[in-house]
Amino acid sequence: MADHLQNIDLSEYPYINRGLEGIVAFSTTKSFIDGAKGELIYSGYNIDTLAENATFEEVCFLLWNDRLPDAGELNELNSRLQAERELPEVVLNYIRNTDKNSEPMAVLRTAVSMLQDFQPADAVDTDHAIAMTAKMPTIIAAFDRVRNGLDVVAPVKKGSTAFNFLYMLNGEEPGTASERTMDLCLVLHAEHGMNASTFTCRAVCSTESEIFSAVTAAIGSLKGPLHGGANTAVMNTLLKLKDDQGEGADPVAFTLSKLEKKEKIMGFGHRVYKVLDPRATHLRKMSKSLSDETGHEYLYNWSEAMVKTMKEEKNIDPNVDFFSATVYYSLGIVPDLYTCIFAMSRISGWTAHFFEQKENNRLIRPRALYVAEKNKPWIPAEKR
Numbered sequence: 001m002a003d004h005l006q007n008i009d010l011s012e013y014p015y016i017n018r019g020l021e022g023i024v025a026f027s028t029t030k031s032f033i034d035g036a037k038g039e040l041i042y043s044g045y046n047i048d049t050l051a052e053n054a055t056f057e058e059v060c061f062l063l064w065n066d067r068l069p070d071a072g073e074l075n076e077l078n079s080r081l082q083a084e085r086e087l088p089e090v091v092l093n094y095i096r097n098t099d100k101n102s103e104p105m106a107v108l109r110t111a112v113s114m115l116q117d118f119q120p121a122d123a124v125d126t127d128h129a130i131a132m133t134a135k136m137p138t139i140i141a142a143f144d145r146v147r148n149g150l151d152v153v154a155p156v157k158k159g160s161t162a163f164n165f166l167y168m169l170n171g172e173e174p175g176t177a178s179e180r181t182m183d184l185c186l187v188l189h190a191e192h193g194m195n196a197s198t199f200t201c202r203a204v205c206s207t208e209s210e211i212f213s214a215v216t217a218a219i220g221s222l223k224g225p226l227h228g229g230a231n232t233a234v235m236n237t238l239l240k241l242k243d244d245q246g247e248g249a250d251p252v253a254f255t256l257s258k259l260e261k262k263e264k265i266m267g268f269g270h271r272v273y274k275v276l277d278p279r280a281t282h283l284r285k286m287s288k289s290l291s292d293e294t295g296h297e298y299l300y301n302w303s304e305a306m307v308k309t310m311k312e313e314k315n316i317d318p319n320v321d322f323f324s325a326t327v328y329y330s331l332g333i334v335p336d337l338y339t340c341i342f343a344m345s346r347i348s349g350w351t352a353h354f355f356e357q358k359e360n361n362r363l364i365r366p367r368a369l370y371v372a373e374k375n376k377p378w379i380p381a382e383k384r
């Protein structure tokens with residue numbers, strides 16, 4: 001509890017929930033989370049059903065329309081996304097000229113904000129949502145190519161979001177397995193109720209500001225290591241363990257030492273899930289198979305040892321960020337891009353919630369408990 005609350009009798013204020021824990025602020029059709037059972041539903045469909053059957057583009061349509069598209073609608077959405085993947089020249093020039101050492105999430109935040117200037121005058125929110133969904137992968141891949149001294153690879157007018165992202169990032173067409181893995185990761189990260197970045201998006205929408213400001217703010221929120229930034233932190237933790245102690249490192253001793261120092265282990269714990277995050281189940285399987293295929297078995301074995309230790313010591317389970325890190329690493333993607341991949345998926349959930357907030361808006365404006373003195377006498381500066 002915050003220091004200044006220590007000497008306050010909070011029993012007088014039963015309605016204070018720090019971090020708005022457990023507070024229901026909206027009704028929504030976008031997702032349902034049962035934290036006790038570890039269940040996640042996107043607009044009527046269980047995440048396991050979607051993981052096994054849906055493409056990311058189908059999930060985008062589902063979240064935007066509260067129903068799955070028919071074949072014609074899906075083709076139309078895919079065509080729209082393919083047509084809009086290229087970036088305005090001014091945005092590409094920003095990416096080419098910004099500091100190569102910039103944080104990818106900061107470049108993504110800035111470039112997405114710039115996109116508003118280049119939208120057609122008659123474009124509406126659904127057009128903006130498609131434009132951002134189509135262009136965010138291009139922004140991320142272009143910056144990574146530029147900072148590595150490589151030519152920017154333009155998107156192709158075919159293939160899925162996952163296909164184009166890996167193609168633009170690596171300069172070669174991905175194999176079917178890699179594309180499907182990336183597509184599944186995009187499905188799993190698309191939507192998750194009132195997480196901090198989605199709440200941020202809705203708060204901006206509630207002032208009747210526009211969708212680019214709402215998404216830019218959400219990107220800033222996702223960037224934090226307590227939220228989407230955790231996947232990058234997980235990978236950096238594992239790679240530091242390897243650098244420090246080699247592949248023979250002891251992940252149990254490492255985990256226990258961090259817990260001893262009261263340090264948080266990134267990729268574990270969740271405000272809502274009190275059992276295993278259902279998304280982690282799918283990512284865990286992918287991490288296992290990919291690390292076997294790519295010679296990173298030790299990373300997967302360390303991960304499972306950390307999972308066991310955290311369960312035994314703190315009864316805490318891994319969240320979506322824990323195994324996604326080793327999945328992306330096994331796909332050959334560098335750690336500081338992982339939160340960007342989270343963002344290029346969550347753009348679908350953010351924009352779906354923007355539409356929902358706008359449909360039935362009420363300004364989001366909670367209260368805070370004032371805990372300082374009141375009406376103090378004025379003392380001139382020379383007498384203070």
Ligand code: SDX
Binds near residue numbers: 225
């Ligand atoms: C995401 O909200 C969403 O839906 C988010 C997300 C989405 O899809 O949008 O699911 C994505 O952001 C997942 C979370 C990624 N963040 C991390 O992995 C960072 C590490 N996790 C923790 O910081 C923490 O678990 C949070 C922030 C995720 C949740 O924190 P809470 O609900 O505020 O819980 P807390 O910090 O009060 O912890 C409760 C107890 C504490 O122990 P005590 O002090 O009571 O003894 O659990 C402990 C904490 O110390 N704890 C951890 C821990 N997480 C909680 N201890 C060690 N390592 C951890 N990771």
